[in-house]
Every structure is written in C-alpha cells, then in structure tokens.
Amino acid sequence: MKRHDVVVVGAGLAGQRAALAAAEKGRDVAIVSKLHPLRSHSGAAQGGINAALGKEDSAETHIYDTVKGSDYLGDQDAIEFFCQEAGPTVVEMEHFGTIFSRADDGSLARRPFGGAGFPRTIYAADRTGLALLQALWEHLETQSFTLYEEWDLTNLIVRDGRVQGIVAFDRRRGDFEELAAKSVVIATGPFGRVYARTTNAHSCTGDGVAAAYAVGAYLKDMEFVQFHPTALLESGILITEGARGEGGILKNGQEERFMTRYAPHVQELASRDVVSRAIATEVMEGRGFPGKYVHLELMHLGRELIESRLQEICDFCRSFAGIDPVNEPIPVMPAQHYMMGGVGTNLRGETNIPGLFAAGEAACVSIHGANRLGGNSLLETLVFGKQAGLAAAEFAEYAPAAVLHESDLEAETSTIRAMSNRTEGEDPQRLRSELQALMEGLVGIFRKPAELTQALSQVRALKERFSAVRVVDASKVYNINLTDALETGHLLTLAEVIVVSALARTESRGAHYRVDFPQRDDKNWMRHTLAQRTPSGPTLSYSSVAFTRWEPKERVY
Amino acid sequence: MATATITAEMDVFRFDPTSESKPRYQRYSLELPPHAPVLTALLKIREETDPTLTLRYSCRSAICGSCAMLINARSRLACQTPVGPEMERHGRIVIEPMGNQPVLRDLVVETEPFWRQYHRVEPYLKPDPLRPMPVGKETPMTPTEVKRFQETPRCIACGACYSACPAVTADPEFPGPMALAKLYRYVVDPRDGAHQDRLLRIQTSGLWLCLRCHLCTEACPKDVRPSERIRDLKELAIAAQGVTEPGSRHAVAFKDNIAEKGVLNEFKLARQSLGPSQLLGQLSQGVKIRRRKPELMKKPKPIDGHAEVVKLYELLDSDEEGTP
C-alpha cells in the first residue's frame, strides 16, 4: 500500500495547480489521473482566461459581470475573491511560461467575451487551455511529486469522520490499488457525458464527483447545466465563443440575424444561456434549417483574420465537418458544455467531509451561480486549484497518519469483479447511450415537469439494470471495457442528482429553464441546492447565497 | 444534409500479450459517411461489435493527443483522419499502433520512452536571476520574439512525430522530434535564462543525429514542423557556440569546403570534417571506395563565377549572420 500526504485526483489545470500548491508547502504529493496529464480536458478550452489587467478595466466590473452573469446565484464574497485573484493568477501563469497572444506593444492581448462589459479575456490564439496546461505541467516538473498515470479513481475511503485515502484501478496492470492519504483533492473535471450532445471529451465522466457523493459529500447546484450555443452539428465539437467575439454572426433558416430580437444591445455576445435558448427557440419554432440547426457565419471576417486568430476553428470545421469557414457558414447547435454544479465547497476548496477538498469544474463554490461567463472557467481552475491545494496541504500537516484496511480494497473490488464474472448481463456502453439519449431529450435547455419526472424514472430503471452490468473483456491489461462500466456507473449516479435537483427547482434562473416556471423567483429560490446521498436516492437541502454589495436585478443584455 | 455512406473495410491490429503469442489483424466492415473519422469507426466497432478492441482516445477534437496511431502506415490522429480518402487510396484501412514504441495491447503503446525523452530536455522555464521577470505584470515580448512562437505552442505531444521518425529506435541517444521542438521553444523564449546551456548540452545529447528526413513534419497534425525547428536549433547552436563536435563540425566543414571552389572536394571534406580518430576509422573504407571510384581523390576546378560565390559568403556568412 502506498502512502502520501496529499492525493490529488485529476491532472487538469485545477488538479495540477492544487498539486503545485501542496508540493510548494513541502507535502508529499501524489497525482492520480486516468489520462496522461497533458491529455486532460483543460487542454480543450479554447477562448481565453479573464483578468481585469487593462488600465480601463477593473476587478470591480469583472465582479459585477460575473455576479450578473450568474443570475445572482453566485456567492458574492467568493466572486470578489475570485476576481481580485485573477490578475495575479494570469501574471503568475505568464511567469510560469505560458505563451499568450500579444498586442503590438508586447502586452497580453485581450478579446471581448459574452457577458463581459469590457474586453478582458486574455488568450493564446484559440488554444488557451492547451497553452496554460502545458505551461503548468512543465512548471510542475520543478517540484517533486508522484504521478499515477492511467489510474481510474473508483472510491474514496472515509473513516472516523475523515478521508483516509482512495481506491483506484491501474489500467496497465489491471489491478485495484489503495493509496493512503491525509487529504484528497477532487479535480476530476466535468461529467458532460451524461448528455448525448456535449463538447466534453469522452473521459469526462465525473469520477471524482460521483466518488465524493458516494461518501456523503454535498453536490451543489447540480441542476445548472450550461449549454454552449455553438457546437458542430454532428460531433458536438466546440466552436469557441471567440468566433463570436471576433465578429461571427448567427443566422436562422430564413437568413435572419435572430439574436437582434433576443439581445438587442450585444446580440451574439449575450451570455451563453441566452444565446442557447435563442437558438433552441428558433429551431423549436420551425425557423431552423432542415435538419434542425442554425448557421454561424465567419465569411465576412476575411481569410486572413480567420486563419490567424481562429486557426483551430478553421481546422475543426475543415477536418471534422468538411466545411471551409472562409467560404461557407458553419452548421451549429447548442451542446452541453459546462457543469456549474459539482462537489460543494467554500472558497478554500473545503467540502463537508474533513480532509476532502475539491476544485475546478468538479467543484461548486459557487462563483458561477446559475450560469458561467466565458473565460471564467480557466480562471477558476487556477484560483481555486491553488486554494484547495493550500488547504489540503494545511490539513495534511496536522492530520494523523491515514488508516486503511485490507477490507477497504476488498469491499470495493469484489463488486467490480462481479461485473467480470457474470456470464450474461447488461452492456455498459448500451446503458450509457440510453442514459445520454434520455438526458438529451428530457433534461435539456427547456425543462418540463412531466419530462423531468419521466427522466427520473428512466434513470432509476437504468441504475437497476446497471446492477447487472457485465464486462466481457477478460484481459488484465488495459481493459477499457471495465473502465466503461466504471464510468457508466458514475454517470448514472450523477444523472439522478441532476434530475432530482432540476425537478425540485420551480423557477427559471440562468441556465436552468422551466417551461412551467419561466420567471426567476428570488423570493423562494435565491438559494443553492445541496444534494446528499441516501440509499433511496439523493435528498435535497438548501443553503443561502452570500451577498456583499449587489442587489439582485433583472438580467438583461 | 446529405449522409451518403461508404463501406469502410478496416484491418485492425489486435494483440493481447497476456493471452496471445503473436499479433493478428481483424477485419471489420462498417457503413459510414466518407468524412467520418477513423476514431468514430473504431468506437462504433467497440460499441456494436467488439468491446475488447482497445485504444486510447478522449477529446475526439485533435487537442488531447491520445489517439495517434498508424493509419495505412502513416502516423496520424484517428479523430482527424476521415475514412473516405483512406478507402480511396488503398481500398482498405489498416490500423496499427504507433511506431517505435512497444505495444501494451492492440492500439495502445508504452509511451514511457517518449515522455522520458521529453523530460530529458528539461522542458521548463529557467528564469535568468540577472534579468528577473517584472513583478505584478507580464514579461513584455517584442514582435520578433512572439513570431518565434508561431509553431511550437501548437504541439499537443501526440507522439505522431516520434512514431514516424526513423532515428529514434536506431539510436536511443536521439531525443526525437517532439523533445527537440520543445527544446527550441525554450531556446527562443526570452524569459528563459539558460539558452546557452541548453544549446551546449543538446549538441552532445543527440541534436546532430536528426536525419532531417522530414517524416515528423509530414506526420505532425498541428503544423509544428519539428524538422524545421530542429534545423533552426542547429543553426542557433553553431551561431552561439561554433563547432563543438562531429555534427556541427561536418556542417561547417561542408560550408567552408564549398567556398573554395564552389563545388565539393570530397576527399578534402573528409579531412576537414572528421577528427583524427574518425578519419582513421574511415581510412580502409576510403581505400575500398577509391578503388572503384578514383574520382574520390580528385581536386575539382573552380566553377565559372566563383567570385560570386565568394562574395555571397562574405555578405551572408561573416560573424553570426546565420541567426534565423
């Protein structure tokens, strides 16, 4: 059995930043990741990272924009801290070696982003996530830590009221392993793969969030699912908001620039939920193209701009959709993109379980509230990754040695071995597809109570069938049939929480839109949803939103 | 939207070393639109036919670098390689694991040698203590400095270049294209204070083993053009440190050799380029070759207009003119 002070699960930006913070404090740090760190989904983030660095900008306006963007559900104290940390965070990343795009005077270039009152999104062409991820990984090389690469988290061990370690599956050797740890940071990113159409990578199955939930952590605001307005029609591959930031426009099947009706002042640069609903409405009301989509047009921007500032998008359209955006419009539809919800934390990354921390998209502080602004997610990973790492390091400094028993490993592995020993049973990929289809159809942008109820019963039926899931691949080495099954289990767990939370919230706010309750209801619903596991399903409670200076107002762009 | 399909005939490399004695190719036939990527085909096989087919994949959008493999003998990202053109070229699609790395199972290779070479070049910023970065703000960069970062930041470390390279397994001393391109990224970074040291160390750690065959550049899905970055590194190394060992000595000797007559003096090149022990080692071979090819010892006459060549050397090859 291996032993460390701090175990970070997930090696994207949040996980790496947490590991860096803990290692700098002198802790013995381990990073557990089901992918090589550079393969993490952070690398797919395109558009940029927000920081009020310009002379005409200020953290104040960044704070206000984020509060408003959250539809006033974001905790204002956390948002203030977050925005004040933004400038130093970006500068720190630049000093670590990030290669950002530059203005002519040599300073960091900035572009406008949806929902922002000022162009404050700092970027690296349209691969900002990749630039940050590489720089952070390379900087992390100057610290000492242990990497457990291609290990899938299966379970957290909690005993005597605190975290004692984790159990994970080593893909290469095909064995389950325990790691004893005084503190654990969950940074496993999103779980968009509960949906059929998502910009998420296939690996985004919320393993850490499900594991935290399983040991009693609160999952906060799970009903708030962000749909990105512009994803390629067939594949769900993200076309970054930066395309609209650079001047791209949306047209419906009647060649109308419809955003003028929905957001008269900023049109395509309204926040994501507004634009997604607009597109979904256009298509629902029959004004989409045959095949149910709208067009994103870049042609008027000219070849030079497209091929220099939007090179990745250009490549995507050409490679994945057979479309040349210099000459043709791009067929797009909204797709699940970001989970505002996650493991509930405070702004130090602490959860309700001593020794358990979370950061990044896997966590919910909440700074994004009911809807996230573009450019705030990359920032979140770094700001709260650091906080969680510091807090985890501090916890580990004073905590007694972790205690694991043989039975911890056995208990976990016997359930999973049963999957392989069955001679007949359910196919994990099949169960996953069915889940994705039902979530897509019933728990999407426009939510109806009858559909949510139906979704809940279908998810539960799938969970029932999952208890008989069968792994047919008998090999010990690199068994992704087995990891498929593990991931499907996590997705089912999280889907149930999403649906229950969505069913309960009888208002519309931010990304959560109830057709039967289309208005925001601050009187009854200015509160965070907390979901906690019970044997019969999630039980909900609520916590208050922190206000400092901004009174809730109607959100108009 | 038209969804006409073709039949993709895929011959996929299968090998589980824990239960099989040798690899085999398994044939799968699928109906797919021609622009569908190979990855979509492989995932379809996993979903509908054979969940034991094993591969690495994640983002499906050519940014994570997980799905590099050999597709009809070319190192490519599966998520970015459409089935239609492959079928047109070969009538079938042969899918194999990446080259130059041991196979763990099916299309999954052991990537440890690849990452080890990457770590070997110390790919992290080594700030200059005498030129600290500004406190509280970004390090400014001139347009020239920014321009040098055009290609290398696109690298997603997918390993396609490493897979395509003929030198990596022929000589473990050769770091491979990705590691060298990564080193270039640091050598041109104005925030890094260790340029000289990096150039010095890479010269004796395999820089000059690059064959400049450009297979890496053709394989790279992100237009990093590693062989050209390596060429830039070589030039920077010579400009910074002159001739330090066989690779730089040969390049400079060749350049000096041509200055004399405008065309190559083969025998003289051997003497100029090779150190005394190398020359000794080449002696018997030289004799062997000369027996069949007596022109080996010939002294060429200067070309017409030799003075023009001399003038170009004067104008473009004095001091450190060669910096890119």
Add this chain to the structure above:
Amino acid sequence: MRIAYYPGCVAQESGRELDVSTRWVCEKVGIELVEFPSFSCCGSGFIDEANQRLNLALNARNLAIAEKAGLDLLTICSTCQGMLSLANHRWQEAETRAQLEPALRQIGVAYRGSVKVKHLLQVLTEDIGLAQLKTLVKRPLSGLKVGAFYGCHLLRPQAELGFDDPEDPHTFEDLLTALGATPVMYRGRVMCCGFPILFVKESTANRIAANQIDDARAHGADAMATPCPLCHISLDSYQNRAETEVGHSLKTPIFHLPQLVGLALGATPDQLGLPRHLVPTDGALAKIAAKAST
C-alpha cells in the same frame, strides 16, 4: 525538350556512373541537357544547417542562372532537388526576398522565381510520360523485383516539393512497372538512408541503412533503386559497414534510377557504370537475363 542540367557534386565526382547513365538515358528519350559550368553546390542540406540564408542565396543564384537562359532545371539527386525546391519555395515569401535580394544584387544576380525544378523521375513520368517510355523499352526488366528507395528530399516537406505523396508515393513504382520490373512495397522506401549522419555517428547511419535494406529484402526485393547519389553512397558504398554494424549480410545491389531505365532501354552495364558499384550488380542482371531467355 531542353532543360538546364544540374548534376550536383557527387555525380560529377565519385558518383560519376550516375552522370554517365543520365546522359545515356536523356539522349535516348530526347531530353537535351544544357550544361552550366557556373552552377555551385546545392549545399547538400549541410550548408542549410550552418547558415540558412547563405544556403538560400547560393541556390537562388543557381536558379537565376537557369532563369536567365529561359530554362527549367533538371536534377538527378533527391537532395539537390530538395535544396533547390526549398529556395524556390522560400522565394515566394516577400520577407525572404527582402533579406536576400540586396546580397544577390551585389553580384549582379536577380531571381524572379519562375524556374521549375524537376527531378529526372518527374521528367520521365510527367514530361516524357510512361506510355512513351514503354515504347522505347528494348529489354523489359521482368524477373527483377526492385524496392524503390525515394530519398527523403525528393518528397518532403510536401509544401516545398509537392511532387508525389510525401509518405505514400507511387511514381517510382509506376516507372518500375513501365520498365517491366516488379516493384516491391515496403515501409522503408520513404524513410532515410542515414547519409546525413554518416560522418556524425556512422554506426547509427549504418544501422538505419541496414534497416531499410532488410525491410526491402524481407518483402522480396532482389535489388533497390534510388534517385539520390547520397542514398547510393550510404546503401551501396557503405553497405559493407552496415553489414558489420548489424552483424548479418545484406548483399543487395543498389541501382541508380537512370541505370535501371538505361538497362530497360538497351544499354550495357558498362555504358551505365555498373562495375563501379561496391555491391556487385551481376546477380540482379542475371535475373533479368534469366527471365528474358525463358
């Protein structure tokens, strides 16, 4: 057709058999080779490593010589083809021209970028055409299985060469088929011969050469053929050293491209300089003769 003849340094010196066989073939197929004693070395990729701008300027001068005469340029060496194509490609960039035109002006040279640089392989297949070539074949090379070995710089980088697929070409195999030989497909045919590091770390160069020869052999080749005299040095002149390095015999004759063409068109081995090779070609020649006599 008339074309400026750029033989390259090695073909004029120790690789003379390449020049000799080229001239024989060109005469037969109707290519008039116009010679220029003012051509300088292409740099062989080595000058490019030491000083990129000097390399471009030297080759721009070469191209300007052909341009002044109103001719395109014929190469018989993959490396020359690569270096001259590199200069041609870079000459399209305003920035490159701005950097180098002042120096060229000082020697009274101006290059406008109009010359096409073609390797003999390209000229034979595109300008002469395989159909025409077939009509001139007197001794089909049937019975001979040949592994084509392209030489990196003939194909890559694609942006500069653009002649055939940079990783999966077919022109050379098509030519071999037209000559009656059986082309052998093997992955090493587009890989490196090791020549650039022959004087840097010979053991590795030897190993690489042996890899490609073994690969061709394993797929049934009786012989290999190459359009590059530098590949020829590595694969033929240093084949014995490659054998020592890997510890087994390779025994594979290496033909220059025009030698095979010449044989098919009726030349004798002596006319093509075959006895100059270090690895005897008699065995391969016997295979052609054997088939012809059955």
